[in-house]
Amino acid sequence: MITINENYLKLQDSYLFSTIAKKVAKFQEENPDKKVIKLGIGDVTLPIAPAVGEAIKRATDEMLKKETFRGYGPEQGYDFLREKIAKQDYEKIGVTIDKDEIFVSDGAKCDTGNIGEIFGTDNIIAITDPVYPVYLDTNIMAGRTGNYDKETDKYEKVVYMPATAENNFTPELPKEKVDMIYLCFPNNPTGTVLNKDELAKWVAYAKENKAIILFDGAYEAFITEENVPHSIYEIEGAKEVAIEFRSLSKTAGFTGVRCAYTVVPKELKAYTNSGEEINLNRLWNRRQCTKFNGVPYITQRAAEAIYSEEGQKQIKENINYYQENASIILEGLKEAGYTVFGGKNAPYIWLKVPNGYTSWEFFDYLLEKANVVGTPGVGFGPSGEGYFRLTAFGSKENTIEAIERIKNLK
Numbered sequence: 578m579i580t581i582n583e584n585y586l587k588l589q590d591s592y593l594f595s596t597i598a599k600k601v602a603k604f605q606e607e608n609p610d611k612k613v614i615k616l617g618i619g620d621v622t623l624p625i626a627p628a629v630g631e632a633i634k635r636a637t638d639e640m641l642k643k644e645t646f647r648g649y650g651p652e653q654g655y656d657f658l659r660e661k662i663a664k665q666d667y668e669k670i671g672v673t674i675d676k677d678e679i680f681v682s683d684g685a686k687c688d689t690g691n692i693g694e695i696f697g698t699d700n701i702i703a704i705t706d707p708v709y710p711v712y713l714d715t716n717i718m719a720g721r722t723g724n725y726d727k728e729t730d731k732y733e734k735v736v737y738m739p740a741t742a743e744n745n746f747t748p749e750l751p752k753e754k755v756d757m758i759y760l761c762f763p764n765n766p767t768g769t770v771l772n773k774d775e776l777a778k779w780v781a782y783a784k785e786n787k788a789i790i791l792f793d794g795a796y797e798a799f800i801t802e803e804n805v806p807h808s809i810y811e812i813e814g815a816k817e818v819a820i821e822f823r824s825l826s827k828t829a830g831f832t833g834v835r836c837a838y839t840v841v842p843k844e845l846k847a848y849t850n851s852g853e854e855i856n857l858n859r860l861w862n863r864r865q866c867t868k869f870n871g872v873p874y875i876t877q878r879a880a881e882a883i884y885s886e887e888g889q890k891q892i893k894e895n896i897n898y899y900q901e902n903a904s905i906i907l908e909g910l911k912e913a914g915y916t917v918f919g920g921k922n923a924p925y926i927w928l929k930v931p932n933g934y935t936s937w938e939f940f941d942y943l944l945e946k947a948n949v950v951g952t953p954g955v956g957f958g959p960s961g962e963g964y965f966r967l968t969a970f971g972s973k974e975n976t977i978e979a980i981e982r983i984k985n986l987k
């Protein structure tokens with residue numbers, strides 16, 4: 578009899594974006610004359626940079642010719658891309674990363690999900706709350722959690738680290754011993770960051786407890802403020818305790834092109850049950866070589882193009898565009914009397930819903946009264962209740978109009 582991985586039965590259906598879509602469709606059906614503005618989903622809207630497009634065309638031409646055609650490439654990514662990443666994303670900020678420590682992939686979603694495979698299933702995981710759902714769900718699938726508790730909206734055996742206005746979105750170090758710590762800064766969904774001193778506390782905790790930090794830097798390109806680390810490896814000793822994930826999705830509009838990378842330093846160790854040290858770079862390399870056949874050559878040439886002078890200029894223009902939207906939302910909501918967070922170093926604005934509303938009630942209110950769609954905070958975890966996320970990925974015109982409508986509600 579074929580049996581299933583019963584851990585999958587512990588997963589709660591993710592109703593968040595499907596419920597939003599249903600509510601919006603119903604509203605639109607009942608109000609066909611109303612223009613609904615969507616600032617809910619975290620997907621980019623600007624097209625890829627011209628330099629990237631040119632690189633895709635050139636690589637396609639190569640693939641069409643017998644002499645320049647490429648078949649399987651290295652599982653870890655082509656050297657031309659790994660070298661550029663090492664130089665431009667790390668060397669420029671004073672961090673030395675060897676190209677062999679960089680694993681090119683087709684997304685930070687897969688990497689943050691798949692990385693769990695190289696760790697024991699009895700490790701204790703710690704996640705911030707609210708959180709990007711992939712970290713939790715992939716650990717449920719792996720059997721690293723207990724059952725879901727409806728009362729608390731939490732899973733047994735998982736350490737939730739609340740990040741709310743009360744602690745200035747700076748989660749406290751766990752009181753208990755944990756093994757795998759997921760950190761994402763700039764944060765999705767709150768748009769907040771940790772400064773170097775705060776991040777250094779996590780590195781120290783991980784060292785002391787022989788834990789590992791899984792650091793998701795998907796929104797690094799949006800950092801504008803000084804003293805906000807662009808990489809966890811800016812913290813001394815972090816190479817011994819941290820894996821870093823980066824994505825070109827939001828950095829360069831690659832949500833449809835698909836390219837990301839993961840850094841697994843050679844100094845990084847984990848242990849067998851008997852205490853023997855094991856090199857994680859080797860383990861992740863083995864995993865990738867067995868289960869992954871690399872990112873398409875055309876995509877890697879596209880990724881390489883963002884590191885050219887022209888490419889850098891062009892992707893920065895797009896990021897500036899989203900950053901301007903973020904300021905429009907942030908300042909507009911402040912003027913309207915809302916308490917707002919994030920938006921300075923991230924494309925997300927996290928607002929406190931007015932007293933008397935739950936985050937879903939506020940969703941309904943905004944949809945009905947302002948015809949604006951956002952995301953209820955509770956969809957990202959129990960500590961997200963009472964908050965609401967707006968994204969800066971819409972068009973400037975729509976963003977301005979949405980904020981005007983919200984202001985006019987007051």
Ligand code: PLP
Pocket residue numbers: 619683684685686687689709761765793795823824825826832836837
């Ligand atoms: N990590 C975080 C925190 C994200 O918000 C997202 C996408 O929304 C991802 C990773 C996924 O990135 P990718 O498109 O590279 O899979």
